[in-house]
Amino acid sequence: MSSSSSKGLPSFEWMQLKEPIDLSYYNEQPLISGQFHSHAFYEIYYFHEGCCTYLIGDSVFALKPGDLLLMNGLTLHCPSVEPDSRYVRSILHFDPAWVCKGLSESAKTILLDPFDTLRNHRMTLTGTNREEFEALLADIHRLSASTTHYRQERMTLRIQELMYVIAGWCQAAVQGQDSISEKERHVQHVVSFVEENYMHDLTLERIARDMHITKHYLSSLFKEVTGTTVFKYLYHRRINQAKILLRLHPYLSITEVSQASGFKHLAHFSRMFKSMVGTTPEHYRRSGDELSLT
The missing domain is CATH 1.10.10.60 (Homeodomain-like)
Structure with missing residues (x-):
């Protein structure tokens, strides 16, 4: 990770993945730094509970439990949490080339369109949608902590399933959006x-x-x-x-x-x-x- 600053922009960090998939599940640790950061990998951010305002570029999202953020990573983003406030989140970072390796071009388009076209998108999950998402997230976490054979390959399949679910939820929004800048x-x-x-x-x-x-x-x-x-x-x-x-x-x-x-x-x-x-x-x-x- 390297720190940098650019004219007209606040101080931020450029982050790098050390492996193609990285999951921080149900993280309750207090926020150490509210520094803006940016990265070339994609991010699925899920807010479980607490108090958090999330800044992505020039957008500000006051989060509530069940909120899901999809980020392409390139836009500067930063969570802002009040001191001593509870802040519980799960964050999945992944290399899109790795997760989509071996898939057809049409399948890649389906899975990545919510990130490429919507760029940075917030949705609120409720009812069965929330239950399905949290169950898939917990399953990915279980695999990430295991030492089973083909652990990463199985995680990739679960993440692909998770992305298909998200793509279904985002289909209408994707079709109504212009392409990226x-x-x-x-x-x-x-x-x-x-x-x-x-x-x-x-x-x-x-x-x-x-x-x-x-x-x-x-x-x-x-x-x-x-x-x-x-x-x-x-x-x-x-x-x-x-x-x-x-x-x-x-x-x-x-x-x-x-x-x-x-x-x-x-x-x-x-x-x-x-x-x-x-x-x-x-x-x-x-x-x-x-x-x-x-």
């Missing part, structure tokens, strides 16, 4: 391009050429929308990929992990990994630490 479309294009090509040698010129814009405009646009630079995002993505490979593919050598993650030189990979993770790739693999959101 041009700036957000460009940034999402960059994120998708990096997702597909992080393992290759990338330059600003190559990314800008793919998008048919100048590299100066690309740099300023990405920084304006996300608060970070294209290359900071790229290196975070490569290091995150290295963590996934170190965890899920112990037979790969450190050199193979480095190359598969997009680093041409092992020494550069080792320096970047230690700088961003705080330990060496070798020690990270031996430690078996759980991957989690910083």
Whole structure:
């Protein structure tokens, strides 16, 4: 996670996933910081109980129990909780490319449209809808805490089911909305391009050429929308990929992990990994630490 600020914007954090799926379930911890944050992964936020006002961009939502927020992550957002107030929430962060891996294009569109088209959407769940959502959320939490075989694959299937349920609820709203803004479309294009090509040698010129814009405009646009630079995002993505490979593919050598993650030189990979993770790739693999959101 890196802190940054941008002209005309409050201080905020740019957050990164350390694994494709991260769930904080029924979190009752007091809010430590109300700092705005932004990220390139998608977020499903569910408010169980308490007192919270949620700020997303220029929108303010006074939450009540049963409220569900869908966020594409790129818009700055921040919960605001009064001191000593109860604040119980569940937050599911996920990499859309990972969750939709292997699905048809039509299925991807169905699952991601509520996030891409509505961008940041609030709905209030009641009755059987609330019961169904909370039951699915509890099941994902049960799997996340287990050591069963194919745990992450089973979690992915549950999250896909959860997203199909949400897509059904949002169908009318999605059909009545305009598409995402041009700036957000460009940034999402960059994120998708990096997702597909992080393992290759990338330059600003190559990314800008793919998008048919100048590299100066690309740099300023990405920084304006996300608060970070294209290359900071790229290196975070490569290091995150290295963590996934170190965890899920112990037979790969450190050199193979480095190359598969997009680093041409092992020494550069080792320096970047230690700088961003705080330990060496070798020690990270031996430690078996759980991957989690910083």
